[in-house]
Amino acid sequence: MRLISGRWSDTISGGMIALFGAGVLLEGARYPIGTLNRMGPGYLPIVAGVVLLALGIAIIFVGDGGIGETPRNMRAPAFIFSGLIMWGLLVERAGLVIATAALIILAALAHPKPNPRRVLITLVTLPLASVAVFIYGLGLPIKPFF
Amino acid sequence: MNFLSDFQAGLGIALQFDNLLYCFAGVALGTVIGMLPGIGALSTISMLLPLTFYMEPTGAIIMLAGIFYGAQYGGSTASILMNIPGTATNAVTCLDGYPMAKNGRAGVALGMTTIVSFIGGSFSILLLMFLAPLIADVAISFQAPEYFAVILFGLVAASTMASGSVVKGLAMVTVGIVLGLVGLDLNTGVPRFQFGFVEMSDGLSIVALAMGLFGVAEILYNLMNTDGSPFKVQDVTMRSLMPTRQDVKTATAPTIRGMIIGAACGILPGTGATIASFLSYATEKRLSRHPEKFGTGIIEGIAAPEAANNASVQSAFIPTLSLGIPGDAVMAVMLGALMIHGIAPGPALVTQQPELFWGLIMSFWIGNLFLLLLNLPLIGLFVRILKIPYDALYIAMLVFICLGVYSIRNNVFDIFVVVFFGIVGVAMILGRYPAAPLLLGFLLGPMLEENMRRALLVSRGDFSIFVHGPVSATFIVLSVLVLAYGLGRPAMGFLQKMRSRPA
Numbered sequence: 102m103r104l105i106s107g108r109w110s111d112t113i114s115g116g117m118i119a120l121f122g123a124g125v126l127l128e129g130a131r132y133p134i135g136t137l138n139r140m141g142p143g144y145l146p147i148v149a150g151v152v153l154l155a156l157g158i159a160i161i162f163v164g165d166g167g168i169g170e171t172p173r174n175m176r177a178p179a180f181i182f183s184g185l186i187m188w189g190l191l192v193e194r195a196g197l198v199i200a201t202a203a204l205i206i207l208a209a210l211a212h213p214k215p216n217p218r219r220v221l222i223t224l225v226t227l228p229l230a231s232v233a234v235f236i237y238g239l240g241l242p243i244k245p246f247f
Numbered sequence: 248m249n250f251l252s253d254f255q256a257g258l259g260i261a262l263q264f265d266n267l268l269y270c271f272a273g274v275a276l277g278t279v280i281g282m283l284p285g286i287g288a289l290s291t292i293s294m295l296l297p298l299t300f301y302m303e304p305t306g307a308i309i310m311l312a313g314i315f316y317g318a319q320y321g322g323s324t325a326s327i328l329m330n331i332p333g334t335a336t337n338a339v340t341c342l343d344g345y346p347m348a349k350n351g352r353a354g355v356a357l358g359m360t361t362i363v364s365f366i367g368g369s370f371s372i373l374l375l376m377f378l379a380p381l382i383a384d385v386a387i388s389f390q391a392p393e394y395f396a397v398i399l400f401g402l403v404a405a406s407t408m409a410s411g412s413v414v415k416g417l418a419m420v421t422v423g424i425v426l427g428l429v430g431l432d433l434n435t436g437v438p439r440f441q442f443g444f445v446e447m448s449d450g451l452s453i454v455a456l457a458m459g460l461f462g463v464a465e466i467l468y469n470l471m472n473t474d475g476s477p478f479k480v481q482d483v484t485m486r487s488l489m490p491t492r493q494d495v496k497t498a499t500a501p502t503i504r505g506m507i508i509g510a511a512c513g514i515l516p517g518t519g520a521t522i523a524s525f526l527s528y529a530t531e532k533r534l535s536r537h538p539e540k541f542g543t544g545i546i547e548g549i550a551a552p553e554a555a556n557n558a559s560v561q562s563a564f565i566p567t568l569s570l571g572i573p574g575d576a577v578m579a580v581m582l583g584a585l586m587i588h589g590i591a592p593g594p595a596l597v598t599q600q601p602e603l604f605w606g607l608i609m610s611f612w613i614g615n616l617f618l619l620l621l622n623l624p625l626i627g628l629f630v631r632i633l634k635i636p637y638d639a640l641y642i643a644m645l646v647f648i649c650l651g652v653y654s655i656r657n658n659v660f661d662i663f664v665v666v667f668f669g670i671v672g673v674a675m676i677l678g679r680y681p682a683a684p685l686l687l688g689f690l691l692g693p694m695l696e697e698n699m700r701r702a703l704l705v706s707r708g709d710f711s712i713f714v715h716g717p718v719s720a721t722f723i724v725l726s727v728l729v730l731a732y733g734l735g736r737p738a739m740g741f742l743q744k745m746r747s748r749p750a
Contacts, residue, residue, distance in 0.1 A: 110677065110678050111678070114674070114678040114680070118418050118422070121422070122421075125425050125440075128440060129439075132432075132437055132439060133435070133437070136708060137703055137708030137709075137710075138703065138704065138707050138708035139700075139703075139704060140696075140699065140700045140703060141435065142432035142434070142435050142437040142439055145424070145428065145692075145696050145699075146425065146428060146439065146440075149421050149424055149425050149428075150425075152417075152421050153418060153421050153422065153425070156414055156417055156418040156421065157418065159414045159737075160412070160414050160415060160418060162741055163412075163414060163737040163738070163740065163741045164412060164414065164415065165411055165412035165415065165679060174470055174471045174472070174473065175471065177467055177470035177471050178467055178471070178670075178673055181463065181466065181467055181470070181645070181669070182666055182669065182670065184645065185463070185645065185648075185649065185662060185665065185666050185669070186662075186663070186666055188649045188662065189649075189659045189662035189663055189666075190659075192649075192653065192659060192662075193659060200649075201646055201649075204645060204646060204649065205642055205646070208641070208642045208645050209638070209642060211470055212470060212473075212638045212641075213470075213473065215638065216636070216638055219636060219638055219639050220638075220642075222639075223639055223642050223643065227642070227643060227646050231646060231650055235650050235654065239298075239301060239654065241650075241653070241654050241657070242657055243653075243657075
């Protein structure tokens with residue numbers, strides 16, 4: 102399975118960089134540009150925006166073709182990122198133990214063949230270790246529970 | 248010359264019990280993560296960075312540095328035993344290391360790579376001891392134009408010499424510079440690219456950025472490319488490590504060439520250990536009387552690149568410590584660590600923080616001796632680490648990433664920064680965009696802007712100030728040449744393509 106061909110990935114990514122450059126340019130133009138004698142905060146953003154716009158367009162034409170290897174496991178990003186977001190949402194509300202447990206379960210599902218026994222072991226040891234090291238050891242101001 | 252007393256004082260600091268312990272912890276951890284494919288020095292150092300806030304700066308830097316050069320020792324083990332490079336810099340070692348293992352000479356390959364690693368590393372530490380203070384001495388008179396020119400050269404070199412497309416490298420450096428602009432402008436107090444987030448007024452956190460781009464993206468890349476089956480590893484005994492007299496004889500010249508190439512690559516900004524190892528392998532193949540034997544498991548094919556990558560990581564400290572300008576992404580994170588500890592990197596480091604400067608350098612000797620010990624008698628023990636299942640490892644890494652990023656300023660905002668850059672990082676891997684130039688741009692961008700502003704203020708807006716002094720003029724010319732060379736090839740290719748295609 103090939104998601105997009107190398108050529109298309111360059112077109113898309115080059116286009117995204119050009120768009121990003123245009124955004125930087127527009128936002129940078131809102132800051133005072135200053136004079137060469139006294140460069141304002143807008144000077145470098147405008148230069149960088151123009152450079153990115155040009156490079157983005159160049160990549161569309163002379164890129165090296167992306168996607169060296171075709172990824173096999175596309176569910177990994179979904180689970181890993183939702184695990185990290187979950188941890189961020191839960192850690193101050195539900196405490197470190199629950200946030201970490203949620204991260205472990207979601208992250209474990211990212212593996213193509215999750216091993217229930219090992220996941221169970223990490224589910225017990227990792228939250229305990231993090232509470233011990235980070236809350237009691239380093240004095241991080243978060244609660245273990247709620 | 249009071250070099251001797253400096254060395255002695257540094258050794259005294261490196262031999263303090265705490266620092267010895269940190270040094271050992273660093274190199275041991277470095278060996279482990281170097282061996283394990285899928286976790287590299289960069290992500291480990293960024294993960295441990297928050298923990299070092301609780302440590303004294305010298306010990307912290309000694310430990311972080313130990314992880315970096317320790318990983319070079321460990322990396323070759325996975326290359327030889329499993330044909331999977333433990334870190335990117337050991338990829339070339341697979342070419343002859345794995346065939347050697349298949350021919351039943353795994354032990355010799357492991358023993359040899361450890362010995363040449365030590366030789367390569369030692370050579371560069373010697374260079375570092377004598378060269379870094381000299382460069383710092385010259386650089387102490389540098390003004391804004393000189394800094395601007397050197398930084399510019401570093402950025403241009405990092406983006407054009409990185410493997411892959413030059414335009415992509417340049418784009419990533421520029422994106423990094425833009426990301427470095429985020430936050431309050433120091434000169435005017437204008438908030439830039441903040442979009443109303445108060446959390447961003449101090450700029451983006453380098454730890455969050457590095458963990459997203461390298462840590463999370465690395466985990467994801469491995470998960471996306473695995474079918475879930477564990478690695479197979481063969482056991483190694485201490486007896487099998489001894490190379491024969493013939494092996495030593497054949498490997499001597501390649502080792503010397505490798506360490507010279509490596510040291511040069513490390514000093515130059517933008518060329519790191521990966522390029523050093525590839526370059527030295529290619530050199531050996533070209534010089535060899537029997538180039539066709541490369542790839543079948545000959546000792547020259549592992550000695551040269553392993554001497555080169557260790558020489559390179561050690562000499563990479565020369566520009567970082569003497570100029571305050573990092574040559575690669577790991578050095579950028581190390582420099583970030585120094586700055587977080589309130590130490591201003593630059594040529595004044597030698598005189599203002601001699602205990603840190605000399606203590607760190609002398610700790611390299613101790614660390615390399617530790618590594619020799621860890622990798623020769625204890626290799627059998629370490630090889631078992633390769634049997635750690637990746638599923639247990641990456642989950643622990645993710646938990647550590649969350650806690651580490653959160654602990655910097657007790658703010659969940661940074662977790663979402665990690666997620667954002669994790670997504671960007673995966674997209675970059677898929678599109679074959681190099682991540683190291685982005686990190687360098689991020690760290691050097693603000694320095695570039697600051698020095699450009701200062702220089703132009705002095706010259707009243709006259710750009711010719713950048714080519715007045717001999718040092719700045721040289722580096723500006725070099726930057727232009729490197730840029731022209733880098734951009735010339737893709738431009739020519741494109742023109743040829745257009746010409747050959749009927750309109």
